[in-house]
Amino acid sequence: MEKLRFDFKMRGASDGKTTILCLTSIGTPDGRSFTVPDEYQPTSLHKELITSQVYGRVKNTLGKRNQFRKVWITLTENMKKAYLDEEGNLLFENFYLEEIPDKIAEISTTSTSEDTIKKLLEKVLESKEQTSEVKNLNKIAKDFMIEKFDEKTSNASQWIEQFEKECVRCVVAEDRKKIEILKFFLEKGSADWYTCMILKYSIESEWNNWKKNFIETFGNKGWSPIRYAFNFKYQSGSLLEYGLKKEKLLLQIRKSMDTETLIDLIAIGLPNYVSDKIDRGTLQETQDLYNEISKLEHLVKKNMHEKKGKPFWDNKQKKNEDKNPCEICEKANKGKRFHSESICWFREKEDKNKKIGSFKSVNNSELEVELNTEDPKN
Incomplete structure (x- = not known):
């Protein structure tokens, strides 16, 4: 025999997870088919067969479980020694292959209706398998x-x-x-x-x-992530949550960062009235810092309470003290009013007074000049 028909199929491995390519049966030119025992079906055992170019194309064609192909391959001398004895009987690893009965082969080849049903079943199984595989991958990802x-x-x-x-x-x-x-x-x-x-x-x-x-x-080659991680500071909320988030940001940009540097960078982002209460020499690990931070949570709450409890007019008065009083209001005897002179209500009156004063000054100067230039005899 110059050639044989090799029947390939993608099947599940023994672990039930992986899919492997198998040689399920071998056919002869006279229409007979021989089944390959399960233990010899993985194509990795057929060293002479997998060197064939036809096998390479079959492997690229089949990618999903239960897909199959039947192909004819011309036998090389090494393949003849692997699959045929001296009398032309089919065997593998000195094990003679069992012939599939003619009735079964005839039914499978002549009954188109059964072929159609078989194909439909294979598609249903394939679809279910794909759905199951997606669910399995989702479970693994979790x-x-x-x-x-x-x-x-x-x-x-x-x-x-x-x-x-x-x-x-x-x-x-x-x-x-x-x-x-x-x-x-x-x-x-x-x-x-x-x-x-x-x-x-x-x-x-x-x-x-x-x-x-x-x-x-x-691969971010800029400074933005590093700048964000290093400059991240406590704003509000839990001190512990701040510390954990900053450590996460720092480790995301540099996993090899040493513990002492981590502690220092986390502490720098704390409010001064909190970090000044922590003895730096007692900190060996980040959890030591977190332990000290947890003890000082009350300082943040106290500070927030004091800010909320401070009267509004105290803040307004302090703010006003930082400004200079309006001179226009003072001259008009309106008391100390803290606003810009450019928007003062009495500015227009002040400007008007300045113009009148300037006008009188100019007229007086002119009159004085005229008197001085007149002839004293007159």
Whole structure:
């Protein structure tokens, strides 16, 4: 026999999670078919077969569970030794293959209605399997101990490395599954990037290509995230919540930051009346700082209470004391009024008085000059 028909099918592995390509049966040119035992079905065991170019194309064609193809392959000398004995009987690993009865083969080839039903069932099973796989991936993603990627504050290289560690921890080894799970941790701009990558490279591409593109796209080389993390200060609310958030921001930009620097940067963002109450020499870990901060929460509440309880007129009086009184109001005997002279109600009257005074001064000067120039004899 110069050629044989090899029947391939994608089936679930023993662990029930992964899908592998299997050789289910072998057919001969005279129409007979021989089944391959389950333990010999994984194509990884058929070393001579997988070197064939036809096998390479079949592998690229089949990607989903329960898909199958039947192809004819011309036998090489090594393949003949692997699948035929000296008499032309089919075997593998010195195990003779069992022939499928003619009636079963005839029914499967002549009954078009059964073929149609079979195809419909396969499509239903495939659809259910895809739905089940999506649910399974969603469940795996929930087990990941990592937050969603934030393109504004997260370090892209650091975040993707943490994602890969979670893949290892949750036993996600296939590139395809890594790519599918990644979408659960992206939103906004990064979600648009994911869609573009699907269109350009497809979900079947290598994970390393996705990782490289991710770092190149979101690797922030500017100072904005660093500036935001370093300058983040306490505004209101819980001191402990502030400390935890600042530590998170600092670790997102530099995971290797030493503990002493972390403590210093967190303490700098605290109000002075709080940080001055903490003995820096007793702090060894960030939790020591948080323990001291928790003890001083009452200082913040007291400060807020004092600000709220202070009368409004005290603030107004203090504010007024910082200004100079209006001179126009003082001259008009209106008392001390603190406002700009440009908007004073009595400014128009003051300007009018100045003009009249100036006019009188000019007339008096002219009269004096005329008197001095007259002849004294007259």
